[in-house]
Amino acid sequence: MARAMTGGRTAVIGGGPGGLYTAALLKRLDPAREITLWERNAPDDTFGFGVVLSDETLGGIEHADPAVYAALEREFVRWDAIEITHRGQRHVSRGHGFAALGRRRLLDILHTRCQDLGVDLRFRTEAPYPAWLAETYDLVVAADGVHSPTRETFAAAFGPRLTPHRCRYIWLAADLALDAFRFDVAETDEGVVQLHAYPYLRPSGQTPGASTVIVEMREEVWQTGEFTLERCAELFKDTLRGHPLRSNNSTWTTFRTVVNDRWSSGNVVLLGDAAHTAHFSIGSGTKLAVEDALALAACLDEQPDQESALAAYEAERRPVVESTQRAARASLEWFENLGLYTGQPPRRFAFNLLTRSRRVTHDNLRLRDPGFTASVEGEFGCPPGTPPMFTPLRLRGLTLRNRVVVSPMDMYSATDGVPGDFHLVHLGARALGGAGLVMTEMVCVSPEGRITPGCTGLYDDRQAAAWRRITDFVHTRAPGTAIGVQLGHSGRKGSTRLMWEGIDEPLPTGNWPLAAASPLPYRPGSQLPRELTHSQLAEIRAQFTAATHRAARAGFDLLELHCAHGYLLSGFLSPLTNHRTDAYGGPLAHRLRFPLEVLDAVRAAWPAHLPLTVRISATDWAPGGTTSDDAVEIARALTAHGADAIDVSTGQVVPDEHPDLGRSYQTPYADRIRNELGVPVIAVGAISSWDDVNSLILAGRTDLCALGRPHLHDPHWTLHAAAEQGYEGPGVVWVPQYRAGSRPPRTGRTDAPKPRLELRS
Numbered sequence: 001m002a003r004a005m006t007g008g009r010t011a012v013i014g015g016g017p018g019g020l021y022t023a024a025l026l027k028r029l030d031p032a033r034e035i036t037l038w039e040r041n042a043p044d045d046t047f048g049f050g051v052v053l054s055d056e057t058l059g060g061i062e063h064a065d066p067a068v069y070a071a072l073e074r075e076f077v078r079w080d081a082i083e084i085t086h087r088g089q090r091h092v093s094r095g096h097g098f099a100a101l102g103r104r105r106l107l108d109i110l111h112t113r114c115q116d117l118g119v120d121l122r123f124r125t126e127a128p129y130p131a132w133l134a135e136t137y138d139l140v141v142a143a144d145g146v147h148s149p150t151r152e153t154f155a156a157a158f159g160p161r162l163t164p165h166r167c168r169y170i171w172l173a174a175d176l177a178l179d180a181f182r183f184d185v186a187e188t189d190e191g192v193v194q195l196h197a198y199p200y201l202r203p204s205g206q207t208p209g210a211s212t213v214i215v216e217m218r219e220e221v222w223q224t225g226e227f228t229l230e231r232c233a234e235l236f237k238d239t240l241r242g243h244p245l246r247s248n249n250s251t252w253t254t255f256r257t258v259v260n261d262r263w264s265s266g267n268v269v270l271l272g273d274a275a276h277t278a279h280f281s282i283g284s285g286t287k288l289a290v291e292d293a294l295a296l297a298a299c300l301d302e303q304p305d306q307e308s309a310l311a312a313y314e315a316e317r318r319p320v321v322e323s324t325q326r327a328a329r330a331s332l333e334w335f336e337n338l339g340l341y342t343g344q345p346p347r348r349f350a351f352n353l354l355t356r357s358r359r360v361t362h363d364n365l366r367l368r369d370p371g372f373t374a375s376v377e378g379e380f381g382c383p384p385g386t387p388p389m390f391t392p393l394r395l396r397g398l399t400l401r402n403r404v405v406v407s408p409m410d411m412y413s414a415t416d417g418v419p420g421d422f423h424l425v426h427l428g429a430r431a432l433g434g435a436g437l438v439m440t441e442m443v444c445v446s447p448e449g450r451i452t453p454g455c456t457g458l459y460d461d462r463q464a465a466a467w468r469r470i471t472d473f474v475h476t477r478a479p480g481t482a483i484g485v486q487l488g489h490s491g492r493k494g495s496t497r498l499m500w501e502g503i504d505e506p507l508p509t510g511n512w513p514l515a516a517a518s519p520l521p522y523r524p525g526s527q528l529p530r531e532l533t534h535s536q537l538a539e540i541r542a543q544f545t546a547a548t549h550r551a552a553r554a555g556f557d558l559l560e561l562h563c564a565h566g567y568l569l570s571g572f573l574s575p576l577t578n579h580r581t582d583a584y585g586g587p588l589a590h591r592l593r594f595p596l597e598v599l600d601a602v603r604a605a606w607p608a609h610l611p612l613t614v615r616i617s618a619t620d621w622a623p624g625g626t627t628s629d630d631a632v633e634i635a636r637a638l639t640a641h642g643a644d645a646i647d648v649s650t651g652q653v654v655p656d657e658h659p660d661l662g663r664s665y666q667t668p669y670a671d672r673i674r675n676e677l678g679v680p681v682i683a684v685g686a687i688s689s690w691d692d693v694n695s696l697i698l699a700g701r702t703d704l705c706a707l708g709r710p711h712l713h714d715p716h717w718t719l720h721a722a723a724e725q726g727y728e729g730p731g732v733v734w735v736p737q738y739r740a741g742s743r744p745p746r747t748g749r750t751d752a753p754k755p756r757l758e759l760r761s
Contacts, residue, residue: 010033011141012035013141014143015121019143036119077200081094082094091350091372093350159261173245174211177201191220196280197214222252276288326662331357361692362694389721390727393703398611402436402718406435407684408615412455412500413454417444418466419467423440432477432481433715437483458547458550461550471483471556485558487560488569491516492520493522513530517577559606560612573617620654622656631672646680663686666684670683680704682704684706687710688707
């Protein structure tokens, strides 16, 4: 089969590590290929100082080009410690593993390799116009950086999106070799300033070694103060051991995340920062560019033609890059919001910093450095041998024995609003499964407030009696497990089919009239709701109050008010769904009015010793909708009116939303509310592992974690999480009937003899 790597002419734009390494790999794999590389700067010009490469990246380099790997290996500075200094206290975590070298030395190695292989390197030369290159060469590799002219020339084809962020930073260096990756925090009159630093040059002879130093702060802090190199060196003099900072044409800049809809167009392909960027706090852009080069060269070598090769390159790299960008965004946002965490206890602060991207977790940090992790757990208050998720939490008069919540999940299986045997088995099984709190689905306060004909209610006494049967089972058969009820009204999202018959689709017959903040259908084809009058608002408040009294009589331990996901109360909060011109519409304070009136009524009707939580959508994931800033103000108002915790979800308010999906993707919203307002929160959103729960709890980003789908997959999720961690204690209890299942059964033969010899032909 003919390969894409069969001679031809290649143009490489950009002489950074990604462009140089691509040129070297392509020439090594196909000596007949004519390769020309343009770089507008001189060979020894470089910006920044040191670069960090992972063992994974180095393994790829070693496999692809042992000569380059051997040259790099001689230069590397290696270390395994991360040191965090905050408010005069220093904490060290080991077992991480880093390798770095000077960027200039890296370029020298790649220059030499390209020259040895016969690549035509043209320094101090602007590349020809990208469109001309595309017409003249068989392949054009655009490795021309974050400001890529090639990407802009073909913007219609690549679909670039550049997102600026909220911190200023500058790349600097100091002439000393640190022995760890250092994070240092300075609290100045202007605000918080942070330092990231790592070694890249070992001391030798008369050379003291060197370290990269990045100073970063919020834009408003930078605008307020004067941060000269001398002042920055003074702020971090202990970390720098009194050494001055030096610059290499460095300027204060703002990080921008680059995303492209496509990475290739015709014979032009993007690589490195031209295709994507990831914040320096999570990893090196050089690392990503080198990995791009490895993948592009391999695909050109493996695929039958260039078109297939470029498609394969993007298919291979895009998921990896997107995962890295999600982690990088979590990391950069953590540093943007660093001021929220400076008041944390020192060890928790350090743990929070280490786990900020969600790539380092409680479990793997415990494996890397058990002593450090144990010290954080001790500061948090974990009894010996107790994972953070199995520590108790008190809300008013209710103590939850662990931090796991079975999230509200609509089952659409009621008849006339009455929960039946299905609900008894569903909720009872999950109560037996060990969670600290089991939540009902959204229980509707009126027949007109149902989402579907299969929704449960608390609008008559027959329903309350049926719920009492379920709460009695939980309290009797799963002692120590709390059960909570979520009250809500569907608003404009009601009168629809059962989920599996067509989610959000109107009923074919038997529809009931809908009511909402404003007369806006949920989506085209949905029923048009009526705008609620003041007298109708009073009637709905009364329905919530009556349902609350029934919930108390039914024996629930906690009540949650549903103000999320586009249902009635959420519809008042979002500017996308509330277009009213009276006292209940307009600015946020007015949009809050009706939900707060309902909350006041519910809190007054609910027993004073029992907790009340409120679920909100912290963002609508749509332009013009609720923002994170709005969510903080909404949470502030709700807690001022008696909410004991905020259950922080997102979205589902408008159908044309664009959520930023990913592991634990909604938790940053809970994190911000908790740490900005100092109120308890429940985090939700693609939390699926007990390791994530432990990490979020111990870092102080949430107080409780609500999991939905994991509990559908495994009703005994919490019990199994305890067993997998080797935990037995008051935080989770196996009922006697299930105790024999606390250890997994054997699944195959384990006594087979092991092979002792390997025969070779």
